[in-house]
Amino acid sequence: RLVLGTGQGTRDHPPAQAALRDRLLSTVVSCFKRHGAAAIDTPVLELRETLMGKYGEDTKLIYELQDQRGELLALRYDLTVPFARYLAMNKITNIKRYHIAKVYRRDNPATTRGRYREFYQCDFDIAGQFDPMIPDAECLKIVHEILSDLQLGDFVIKVNDRRILNGVFAVCGVPENKFITACSTVDKLDKVPWEEVRSEMVGEKGLSPEAADRIGEYVQLHGGLDLIEQLLQDPKLSQNKLAKEGLSDMKLLFEYLTLFGITGKISFDLSLARGLDYYTGVIFEAVLLQQENEHVEELVGVGSVAGGGRYDGLVGMFDPKGRKVPCVGVSIGIERIFSILEQRLKASGEKLRTTETQVLVATPHKQLLAARLKLISELWDAGIKAEMLYKKDPKLLKQLQYCEDTGIPLAAIVGEQELADGVVKLRDVSTREEVRV
Amino acid sequence: RLVLGTGQGTRDHPPAQAALRDRLLSTVVSCFKRHGAAAIDTPVLELRETLMGKYGEDTKLIYELQDQRGELLALRYDLTVPFARYLAMNKITNIKRYHIAKVYRRDNPATTRGRYREFYQCDFDIAGQFDPMIPDAECLKIVHEILSDLQLGDFVIKVNDRRILNGVFAVCGVPENKFITACSTVDKLDKVPWEEVRSEMVGEKGLSPEAADRIGEYVQLHGGLDLIEQLLQDPKLSQNKLAKEGLSDMKLLFEYLTLFGITGKISFDLSLARGLDYYTGVIFEAVLLQQENEHVEELVGVGSVAGGGRYDGLVGMFDPKGRKVPCVGVSIGIERIFSILEQRLKASGEKLRTTETQVLVATPHKQLLAARLKLISELWDAGIKAEMLYKKDPKLLKQLQYCEDTGIPLAAIVGEQELADGVVKLRDVSTREEVRV
Numbered sequence: 046r047l048v049l050g051t052g053q054g055t056r057d058h059p060p061a062q063a064a065l066r067d068r069l070l071s072t073v074v075s076c077f078k079r080h081g082a083a084a085i086d087t088p089v090l091e092l093r094e095t096l097m098g099k100y101g102e103d104t105k106l107i108y109e110l111q112d113q114r115g116e117l118l119a120l121r122y123d124l125t126v127p128f129a130r131y132l133a134m135n136k137i138t139n140i141k142r143y144h145i146a147k148v149y150r151r152d153n154p155a156t157t158r159g160r161y162r163e164f165y166q167c168d169f170d171i172a173g174q175f176d177p178m179i180p181d182a183e184c185l186k187i188v189h190e191i192l193s194d195l196q197l198g199d200f201v202i203k204v205n206d207r208r209i210l211n212g213v214f215a216v217c218g219v220p221e222n223k224f225i226t227a228c229s230t231v232d233k234l235d236k237v238p239w240e241e242v243r244s245e246m247v248g249e250k251g252l253s254p255e256a257a258d259r260i261g262e263y264v265q266l267h268g269g270l271d272l273i274e275q276l277l278q279d280p281k282l283s284q285n286k287l288a289k290e291g292l293s294d295m296k297l298l299f300e301y302l303t304l305f306g307i308t309g310k311i312s313f314d315l316s317l318a319r320g321l322d323y324y325t326g327v328i329f330e331a332v333l334l335q336q337e338n339e340h341v342e343e344l345v346g347v348g349s350v351a352g353g354g355r356y357d358g359l360v361g362m363f364d365p366k367g368r369k370v371p372c373v374g375v376s377i378g379i380e381r382i383f384s385i386l387e388q389r390l391k392a393s394g395e396k397l398r399t400t401e402t403q404v405l406v407a408t409p410h411k412q413l414l415a416a417r418l419k420l421i422s423e424l425w426d427a428g429i430k431a432e433m434l435y436k437k438d439p440k441l442l443k444q445l446q447y448c449e450d451t452g453i454p455l456a457a458i459v460g461e462q463e464l465a466d467g468v469v470k471l472r473d474v475s476t477r478e479e480v481r482v
Numbered sequence: 483r484l485v486l487g488t489g490q491g492t493r494d495h496p497p498a499q500a501a502l503r504d505r506l507l508s509t510v511v512s513c514f515k516r517h518g519a520a521a522i523d524t525p526v527l528e529l530r531e532t533l534m535g536k537y538g539e540d541t542k543l544i545y546e547l548q549d550q551r552g553e554l555l556a557l558r559y560d561l562t563v564p565f566a567r568y569l570a571m572n573k574i575t576n577i578k579r580y581h582i583a584k585v586y587r588r589d590n591p592a593t594t595r596g597r598y599r600e601f602y603q604c605d606f607d608i609a610g611q612f613d614p615m616i617p618d619a620e621c622l623k624i625v626h627e628i629l630s631d632l633q634l635g636d637f638v639i640k641v642n643d644r645r646i647l648n649g650v651f652a653v654c655g656v657p658e659n660k661f662i663t664a665c666s667t668v669d670k671l672d673k674v675p676w677e678e679v680r681s682e683m684v685g686e687k688g689l690s691p692e693a694a695d696r697i698g699e700y701v702q703l704h705g706g707l708d709l710i711e712q713l714l715q716d717p718k719l720s721q722n723k724l725a726k727e728g729l730s731d732m733k734l735l736f737e738y739l740t741l742f743g744i745t746g747k748i749s750f751d752l753s754l755a756r757g758l759d760y761y762t763g764v765i766f767e768a769v770l771l772q773q774e775n776e777h778v779e780e781l782v783g784v785g786s787v788a789g790g791g792r793y794d795g796l797v798g799m800f801d802p803k804g805r806k807v808p809c810v811g812v813s814i815g816i817e818r819i820f821s822i823l824e825q826r827l828k829a830s831g832e833k834l835r836t837t838e839t840q841v842l843v844a845t846p847h848k849q850l851l852a853a854r855l856k857l858i859s860e861l862w863d864a865g866i867k868a869e870m871l872y873k874k875d876p877k878l879l880k881q882l883q884y885c886e887d888t889g890i891p892l893a894a895i896v897g898e899q900e901l902a903d904g905v906v907k908l909r910d911v912s913t914r915e916e917v918r919v
Contacts, residue, residue, distance in 0.1 A: 175872035435612035
């Protein structure tokens with residue numbers, strides 16, 4: 046039996062997909078560079094222990110390798126934990142970096158609808174002790190720029206703060222050891238109605254019905270500066286130290302976002318919780334509001350296309366002395382955006398070129414391979430992107446057909462006459478105009 | 483115990499290294515695109531069976547993952563076998579593609595001197611049934627272009643053909659089942675003298691001393707077109723069908739390389755064997771001849787910086803009906819070239835910028851954060867690469883120092899006066915010249 050396939054949840058990217066992905070990534074990288082980020086690279090293979098205890102329940106999704114003579118290795122689950130490991134290991138306390146690379150999650154095939162086990166992440170992070178909310182505001186600006194640059198349609202960036210959420214839980218009477226679990230339940234509010242979330246809180250998570258109801262009043266709120274002011278006046282919440290800190294910082298954040306001119310797309314949303322354990326402050330998530338094309342919506346689903354937040358404690362988990370390096374970062378949901386662009390391209394019928402060849406070196410009759418080889422070599426040496434057919438005596442029609450099929454705009458034709466005159470006939474493939482040069 | 487490290491033979495690439503690598507890769511990719519190649523991407527995770535039986539003895543170096551509920555996965559060992567699997571799986575019979583990605587080899591730590599277990603490969607391949615030696619010649623042209631573009635110093639590209647080698651073994655009396663093992667012994671000739679190779683042949687490999695001596699007469703030959711002509715007249719070799727085919731094709735190859743104007747750097751070298759099992763025709767390897775800098779030579783070692791060849795049987799191994807797709811390809815030894823460039827950069831004392839920031843937005847006194855945020859936002863929106871310090875009230879000196887440290891050429895300074903006049907003071911960091919704009 047001959048096995049011919051790829052592993053579950055992994056896939057090849059043929060040229061058309063790879064070209065679209067390149068185009069998408071170059072938009073994202075341009076933005077990261079515009080904001081002064083440097084590139085770094087970390088291994089796909091990490092020590093197993095580096096990844097353990099960082100992802101809560103999802104730790105079970107980590108791919109592990111067979112024991113390498115006592116060295117236990119695993120495939121990275123995201124780019125954030127390796128980044129924190131890198132900072133702690135090299136005692137770096139100040140960096141702005143981006144990293145685009147594949148990560149690995151052994152997601153349950155049953156739950157894997159349009160989700161992959163090997164996929165790209167696209168991260169930008171700012172590490173360092175700075176004045177509050179300035180780097181956080183830049184992360185939101187970056188999300189705004191990228192989603193605008195990619196012309197994905199209307200979007201909103203939901204913002205919240207883990208400290209505000211924890212304050213809400215505290216004033217609603219949730220015991221502190223249930224904050225994280227309450228958080229992950231609230232996180233479902235973007236997919237299911239409050240009633241369902243409430244019953245999970247009261248049932249599975251064991252909160253009192255009164256606490257759940259009180260939480261419900263808060264987490265269904267969303268708005269802008271008004272809401273922040275209102276909550277700062279809230280008799281209960283304003284008494285909670287963490288919530289107050291979070292709300293003051295949120296106010297500052299909105300001030301900065303106003304200067305950036307992007308508050309129109311920002312929503313302070315108390316239902317936003319984000320799954321990961323390591324967030325400690327601001328959290329955010331960008332959602333596409335609608336697709337201009339119904340067909341696309343159906344296939345891809347409208348959902349989160351970027352997210353991130355502040356994680357001030359993660360680096361400290363790797364430092365022998367627990368020294369903290371405050372970090373805030375954003376991850377662009379490149380796979381989802383890629384699916385949207387791919388569907389859109391398909392719907393438009395546009396064909397993306399997979400190569401950049403400018404000219405095909407062609408001959409109108411036989412016995413001219415030497416002339417083609419000589420000319421193409423000169424073109425390459427001059428930095429021109431050129432191809433020729435790998436046949437000794439190809440028909441001219443075949444050569445021109447190749448141009449049409451692959452989108453090569455020009456053909457440089459050398460025949461006996463051209464050779465004798467020391468010229469080349471340059472033909473515009475689409476207009477069929479020819480000039481001798 | 484806190485574990486803080488990376489796995490054996492893996493490493494992080496901090497910004498300076500990542501920037502150098504980006505520069506290097508962009509030179510290589512430019513060349514691949516100049517020759518009309520499309521990008522493809524295949525998974526790092528391959529089915530274990532895809533990789534088995536393709537690498538001879540080196541199969542033991544493949545990293546295997548823990549059983550995923552019956553799915554046995556492994557990390558790719560190179561990009562060539564996954565490429566062949568991709569072609570067979572999608573029934574592609576004609577493509578020119580490049581692929582730059584990491585591969586994994588569980589090399590013995592003892593033998594790992596400057597070799598990594600996770601490293602980049604950089605491959606260009608042409609698949610399809612074409613007239614002989616045209617794509618093969620292009621692969622050599624590509625190696626020539628890349629090594630020239632990178633200004634690595636003088637180099638030579640050794641060329642041979644597996645059919646010629648097999649012909650040599652046949653006429654020297656080596657039994658056919660010992661061709662591959664004889665091949666791998668000959669392959670050592672670039673590192674050890676003939677005497678040692680001979681004794682391995684006679685000892686370990688069990689060839690007769692006479693056969694070994696006869697082989698020795700051939701494999702120590704190298705030259706150009708003259709040598710090809712001479713061997714075509716060789717009374718024994720010219721009687722061997724395979725050798726004759728190989729020699730005629732080699733002659734054709736030299737004809738094409740002459741048209742490309744690159745025979746000056748090409749050496750037909752009968753000692754070149756190349757380790758991998760799957761080669762079936764032309765094989766080649768580029769070697770740097772000398773370093774302009776002795777220090778570099780010592781640290782990095784002068785060795786192969788590119789290699790490749792023709793493998794017409796590999797795709798057929800994946801096709802249920804064994805249909806063959808002829809392929810020829812080249813792999814650029816990016817890790818070795820990277821080490822050379824890195825050492826050279828270090829020796830030169832030059833500091834490579836890790837970011838591309840064009841301007842730092844700065845303020846000369848306090849209370850101007852809002853002005854900075856407004857200005858930088860305008861710059862970003864205009865596509866200008868801009869940074870600012872993440873402090874509310876940074877000292878001007880600190881801001882200018884940051885420019886000098888990170889190589890930012892310009893500072894855009896806004897103070898009360900500039901705000902009142904509606905201008906910005908643009909300062910050239912190195913000359914200290916200032917203009918108001």
